[in-house]
Amino acid sequence: QVHLEESGGGLVQAGGSLTLSCQASAGIESINYMGWYRRGRGNRELVAKFTGTGSPVYADSVKGRFTISGDNAKKSIYLQMNSLKPEDTAVYYCNYFGYGDYWGQGTQVTVSS
Numbered sequence: 001q002v003h004l005e006e007s008g009g010g011l012v013q014a015g016g017s018l019t020l021s022c023q024a025s026a027g028i029e030s031i032n033y034m035g036w037y038r039r040g041r042g043n044r045e046l047v048a049k050f051t052g053t054g055s056p057v058y059a060d061s062v063k064g065r066f067t068i069s070g071d072n073a074k075k076s077i078y079l080q081m082n083s084l085k086p087e088d089t090a091v092y093y094c095n096y097f098g099y100g101d102y103w104g105q106g107t108q109v110t111v112s113s
Contacts, residue, residue, distance in 0.1 A: 002028055002102040004094045009107030012084055020079040020107060022094030031070035033098030034077045038090035038109075047092065048079060062088075084111045 003025035012018055022034065035049020048058045048068040056068045065084075070077035077094065089111050094104040 001025075002096050002100070004096060004102055004104035006092065006094045006104045006107040009092060009109045011110045011112065014084060014086055014111055014113050016084050016111070017080070017082045018084065018109060019081065020092055020094075020109075022077045022079075022104060024075040024077075024094075024096060026075070028075055028096055029098040031072050031075065031077050034070065034094065034096050036068060036077070036079045036092055037095055038088075038092045039106075040087070040090035044093065049095070050077075081109070084109075086111045086113045 005023045006020060008018060008020040010018060032050045032052050036047040037044050038047050046059055047062055048056055048066055050056050065082050067080040089109060091106040091108050093106045096102040
């Protein structure tokens, strides 16, 4: 069983920055099978993820503003979010898809205009 715990969410003004963290429990194969999703008013959508080879992919809406990174030794990934917009307001979830499909509880990000 894989346990994922997100942190770092909060309230920020438009144009501000936040960094989210996700700590995985022991047993994950690699952070290269981890990513970030979010659910705002609609369905859960991909924000950014590693692709198994280590190269990340991003949603068009966050390209140039968000950066995913990680530390295999710490079994952690991060999401640096810059130039935040009100439409980035959502619950952000960490996902591990190495074997099975595991999700964290989510962390709320609220961007005020």
